[in-house]
Each structure stands twice: as structure tokens, then as C-alpha cells.
Amino acid sequence: xxxxxxxxxxxxxxxxxxxxxxxxxxxxxxxxxxxxxxxxxxxxxxxxxxxxxxxxxxxxxxxxxxxxxxxxxxxxxxxxxxxxxxxxxxxxxxxxxxxxxxxxxxxxxxxxxxxxxxxxxxxxxxxxxxxxxxxxxxxxxxxxxxxxxxxxxxxxxxxxxxxxxxxxxxxxxxxxxxxxxxxxxxxxxxxxxxxxxxxxxxxxxxxxxxxxxxxxxxxxxxxxxxxxxxxxxxxxxxxxxxxxxxxxxxxxxxxxxxxxxxxxxxxxxxxxxxxxxxxxxxxxxxxxxxxxxxxxxxxxxxxxxxxxxxxxxxxxxxxxxxxxxxxxxxxxxxxxxxxxxxxxxxxxxxxxxxxxxxxxxxxxxxxxxxxxxxxxxxxxxxxxxxxxxxxxxxxxxxxxxxxxxxxxxxxxxxxxxxxxxxxxxxxxxxxxxxxxxxxxxxxxxxxxxxxxxxxxxxxxxxxxxxxxxxxxxxxxxxxxxxxxxxxxxxxxxxxxxxxxxxxxxxxxxxxxxxxxxxxxxxxxxxxxxxxxxxxxxxxxxxxxxxxxxxxxxxxxxxxxxxxxxxxxxxxxxxxxxxxxxxxxxxxxxxxx
Numbered sequence: 016x017x018x019x020x021x022x023x024x025x026x027x028x029x030x031x032x033x034x035x036x037x038x039x040x041x042x043x044x045x046x047x048x049x050x051x052x053x054x055x056x057x058x059x060x061x062x063x064x065x066x067x068x069x070x071x072x073x074x075x076x077x078x079x080x081x082x083x084x085x086x087x088x089x090x091x092x093x094x095x096x097x098x099x100x101x102x103x104x105x106x107x108x109x110x111x112x113x114x115x116x117x118x119x120x121x122x123x124x125x126x127x128x129x130x131x132x133x134x135x136x137x138x139x140x141x142x143x144x145x146x147x148x149x150x151x152x153x154x155x156x157x158x159x160x161x162x163x164x165x166x167x168x169x170x171x172x173x174x175x176x177x178x179x180x181x182x183x184x185x186x187x188x189x190x191x192x193x194x195x196x197x198x199x200x201x202x203x204x205x206x207x208x209x210x211x212x213x214x215x216x217x218x219x220x221x222x223x224x225x226x227x228x229x230x231x232x233x234x235x236x237x238x239x240x241x242x243x244x245x246x247x248x249x250x251x252x253x254x255x256x257x258x259x260x261x262x263x264x265x266x267x268x269x270x271x272x273x274x275x276x277x278x279x280x281x282x283x284x285x286x287x288x289x290x291x292x293x294x295x296x297x298x299x300x301x302x303x304x305x306x307x308x309x310x311x312x313x314x315x316x317x318x319x320x321x322x323x324x325x326x327x328x329x330x331x332x333x334x335x336x337x338x339x340x341x342x343x344x345x346x347x348x349x350x351x352x353x354x355x356x357x358x359x360x361x362x363x364x365x366x367x368x369x370x371x372x373x374x375x376x377x378x379x380x381x382x383x384x385x386x387x388x389x390x391x392x393x394x395x396x397x398x399x400x401x402x403x404x405x406x407x408x409x410x411x412x413x414x415x416x417x418x419x420x421x422x423x424x425x426x427x428x429x430x431x432x433x434x435x436x437x438x439x440x441x442x443x444x445x446x447x448x449x450x451x452x453x454x455x456x457x458x459x460x461x462x463x464x465x466x467x468x469x470x471x472x473x474x475x476x477x478x479x480x481x482x483x484x485x486x487x488x489x490x491x492x493x494x495x496x497x498x499x500x501x502x503x504x505x506x507x508x509x510x511x512x513x514x515x516x517x518x519x520x521x522x523x524x525x526x527x528x529x530x531x532x533x534x535x536x537x538x539x540x541x542x543x544x545x546x547x548x549x550x551x552x553x554x555x556x557x558x559x560x561x562x563x564x565x566x567x568x569x570x571x572x573x574x575x576x577x578x579x580x581x582x583x584x585x586x587x588x589x590x591x592x593x594x595x596x597x598x599x600x601x602x603x604x605x606x607x
Contacts, residue, residue, distance in 0.1 A: 430486030451465045495547055
């Protein structure tokens with residue numbers, strides 16, 4: 016008797032399915048999260064996701080964190096992902112729940128952060144009928160996600176979740192939205208287990224770089240006269256920090272990080288020239304302009320880094336660009352040796368080749384290049400009035416914090432504005448994933464939610480949020496979440512009574528016309544912090560800065576809000592004005 020193997024397999028699968036437990040979609044969703052080892056889930060309930068919340072109530076392996084606004088849910092999950100390298104997960108309801116989350120999703124998308132955002136949706140039969148709390152989630156989020164899904168059948172839920180996590184964490188990472196209609200979370204189906212793996216014909220990111228291109232890159236690096244290594248957030252996201260440091264040790268070339276790449280190479284190492292770009296150091300920017308071979312790793316030549324592209328292109332140089340995302344290569348700047356691949360894998364290959372060859376750059380040329388760099392560095396472009404006894408200089412707060420914590424287990428988050436740039440300039444990050452800020456989108460309000468997410472992930476670490484009186488009010492309601500979930504963070508508000516970066520641009524570009532950049536009605540932040548159950552401190556004298564930070568650190572189990580009243584006239588320097596080249600820098604008020 017002949018047995019058809021295909022028919023036999025089909026019968027076996029049907030038998031297995033008949034024995035599989037029948038679960039609601041909401042239960043399958045929770046089991047999918049458990050299979051992905053999700054520990055924390057930030058969210059806010061609503062009608063479309065109540066079945067999911069009911070399923071969460073019946074389990075105890077995932078801790079749900081109830082935020083006070085959906086934007087903060089996504090930011091907190093984002094901060095968690097940035098600090099840990101894991102996929103951050105958020106849960107929001109339909110309609111305004113999703114639209115409130117859009118800023119958080121776009122923030123993660125611009126900085127390539129691995130996330131899965133689960134959104135509720137009205138029942139499938141009501142989609143497109145302008146139902147209560149309906150919005151086109153797929154359409155709204157399409158430009159700001161790596162991918163999104165609308166799940167129309169409960170049978171597809173588990174495999175869709177597997178795809179979502181796979182897409183979020185592989186290739187160039189990014190946020191993925193899974194939109195779940197209410198009836199899909201309610202309907203039942205046989206659950207045969209979470210897929211062990213997933214195959215997607217249309218999604219296969221390249222990992223290995225082209226061997227021929229890698230050899231070309233190495234030849235250029237070894238025959239250079241003025242080489243430079245320019246790295247971005249892709250080195251940290253690609254977990255290639257050790258490989259980068261080995262490369263610099265092998266070559267002894269100067270290196271710079273973008274805002275998102277700080278910590279990939281130790282800031283205290285002499286070969287590090289500081290951050291480059293609009294508020295980068297003189298030496299970092301001049302080396303970028305004057306080098307003859309540029310190795311770009313996991314960076315995208317964005318407008319804040321190279322300034323005017325025409326000015327940048329004036330100098331003849333060879334550019335090697337390593338990136339996992341082919342669309343980032345030659346997008347703004349034409350490169351000579353493109354290498355598409357995982358930065359860790361590519362750097363490992365380059366390092367292996369370097370270890371096998373005695374060839375190195377001519378020592379005399381390298382010394383001459385370093386002499387040039389030391390000349391630029393001698394200008395000390397980050398100097399400020401450290402001896403001022405009358406008003407707190409914001410830079411001094413950051414320097415004091417760094418001196419106090421540089422040998423400790425510390426994470427620094429920031430909001431967006433002048434305080435963000437001062438933190439990047441004066442806190443010298445030696446390790447990756449310790450500097451958590453919004454780079455690409457420049458989102459105000461991220462600081463406290465980021466810090467909450469990190470503190471849950473790293474309860475034994477100290478977490479400081481550097482903010483300003485403008486940014487902090489964007490998500491200040493999350494002080495309530497900090498109390499409920501016992502995330503004792505330290506908030507350092509550099510309060511200059513202005514929207515500082517806006518004021519700075521108005522002073523320099525708009526002849527001092529300060530249109531709506533002054534804060535006329537600020538709250539008493541000390542009392543506000545106390546009303547949320549925390550500790551508030553008001554610091555107005557430079558001599559009290561160190562003592563306040565020491566006191567805050569002693570209160571290990573309390574969230575502390577320190578309102579530093581800083582110099583309202585202080586500007587961030589160096590500065591490259593819009594439309595200028597990166598070496599056309601303002602180094603201080605004397606250049607205005």
C-alpha cells in the first residue's frame with residue numbers, strides 16, 4: 016500500500032492542531048511576549064485593548080508599567096532598549112492612544128531603536144466606518160516605522176509577533192507597529208506554540224561585507240597621510256564597540272563620535288577628538304574637513320555633522336562607508352568605497368587582515384597629522400568661565416557631575432536643547448549605552464521617561480536626567496509613574512528661564528528678537544516635585560552645586576529634582592551656523 020507523504024504530514028498537522036489548546040488572541044499575544052522574554056511593558060489601557068489587559072492580569076512574568084501619557088510609554092520602552100540592547104515594548108489603545116504614541120515612535124525610528132509597539136484597533140467590521148476611537152494606524156505610522164502590521168485574523172497573530180520582533184532587532188533596527196483589532200484579541204484559535212523561527216522572502220538584510228571592498232578599504236587606510244575614523248550610533252547598535260577600539264589600537268588613528276555614538280570610543284582617550292558637528296570640537300571638525308581618507312562606520316553624514324555639503328565636498332578625500340543599511344550610503348555625501356554589512360562583522364574582518372600584515376601607515380606622516388591635530392586641540396574650544404562665583408554656569412554642573420561619577424555605574428539621559436549639548440560636550444563618556452538622548456528627531460520631554468525605563472532595567476545603577484525647565488514640562492506627569500513603580504532617578508534641571516537653544520538662535524540669527532522663548536510663568540519645581548512625593552532642591556549659587564549633587568546621590572531610594580538656576584545668557588559653543596561649513600565655527604561670543 017502506497018502512502019502519500021504530503022497527505023500524511025497534513026493529517027499529522029491536523030491532528031496536532033486538534034490537540035492544541037484553544038486560546039483567545041489576547042492570550043496568544045501575551046504568550047508571544049513571554050516567548051520573546053519581554054520583562055517590562057509600558058502602556059495605558061483603553062477599550063480596544065481591554066482583552067489584552069485582562070490577559071496580562073492573569074500572568075506574572077511581564078511587569079506592566081502604567082504611564083500617565085502614551086508618549087511616555089513609548090519613550091520609556093525606547094530608553095530601556097537603548098540602555099539594554101533588547102527590544103522595547105509598548106502597548107496603547109486605538110485612536111488617541113496611538114496618535115499620542117506617534118512622537119515616541121518617530122523618535123525611535125530616527126535613531127534606529129529596536130521596538131515593538133502594540134496598538135489596539137476597533138473591531139475589523141468597523142474599520143473604515145469612522146468608529147469611536149478609530150484611526151488609520153497603518154497609514155499614520157507608515158513613514159515612521161521600519162514596518163507595520165494590521166492583524167485581521169487571530170490565526171496570524173503569533174507569526175506576526177515573531178515577524179515584528181525579528182524585523183525590529185535585525186538589520187538596521189527600528190520600531191515595528193502591530194495593530195490588533197478588538198475582535199482579534201477576543202476571538203479564539205488553536206495555539207500550536209510560538210514559532211521558533213520565521214522566514215521572510217522580502218526581508219533578508221546583508222550581514223557580511225564584500226571581501227573585495229574590504230580589501231580596498233584597508234589599502235586606502237594603510238596608504239593614507241591624514242586618516243580619520245568617524246563613527247555613529249550604528250557602532251553601538253551593532254555591538255561593535257570592542258572591534259572599533261581594537262581597530263584604533265592597531266592603527267593609532269584619530270577618532271570622533273557623533274552625538275549618538277558617544278561612548279563607543281572612550282572620551283578620555285587621547286586619540287578621541289571629541290564629538291563633531293554643529294556643536295562639536297574644533298579639532299574634530301577640522302580633522303573631518305582636512306583628512307585625506309575618512310572611514311565612516313555606522314554613521315550617516317547628517318546635516319548636523321557635515322554642515323554645508325558643498326563646503327564639505329571642496330576638499331578631495333577618499334571616503335569608506337560601512338553601514339548595514341544600503342540606503343544610508345551616498346545619501347548625502349558620495350563615497351568611494353561602500354561596504355554594506357553588519358559593522359561588527361566588517362570590523363572583525365578588517366582587524367583580522369591588519370593583524371596578519373606588518374604594513375602600516377608611514378610613521379612620519381602619522382606624526383605630522385597628529386601634530387596638526389594637537390595644534391587645533393590647543394585652542395581649548397570648550398573653555399568657559401570656571402571661576403565665576405556669581406552665577407551657576409551650566410557647563411560646570413555637568414563637569415562637576417562627571418568628576419563625581421566618572422568611575423561609577425551611571426547612565427545619563429537628556430532632553431533636547433542647550434542642556435543636551437552641554438551634557439554631550441562636558442560629560443566624558445567612556446562606555447557605550449550610557450548616554451541616552453534623542454538625536455535624529457530632537458524630541459523634548461524624553462528625559463524622564465528614558466530615565467524611568469533605564470532604572471527599571473538597571474535598578475542598581477545611578478540614573479541622571481539632564482534637562483531644562485522647558486523640556487521637562489513636556490512629560491513631567493511621569494513623576495507620578497516614578498513614585499508608583501519606585502524608579503528613584505535624579506533630575507538635574509539647568510533652569511535658565513528660557514527655551515535656551517531657541518533663545519541662542521534668536522540672539523545670533525534674529526538680531527536678539529526673543530520671540531516667545533522666555534518662560535514667564537514657571538512652576539515652583541521644588542514644590543511640584545514634593546507634590547508628586549519626591550525630593551526637590553533649589554540651587555542658586557555656584558558654591559552649592561557640588562553639595563546638592565552629593566546630597567541627591569545619598570538619597571538612593573528617592574527621586575530628587577534639582578532646580579539649578581543657571582546663567583540665562585550662556586550659549587553653547589562651538590557652534591556652526593546653518594548653511595555654513597563645519598570649519599566655519601563660532602568659538603565664543605567674541606565671534607558674533
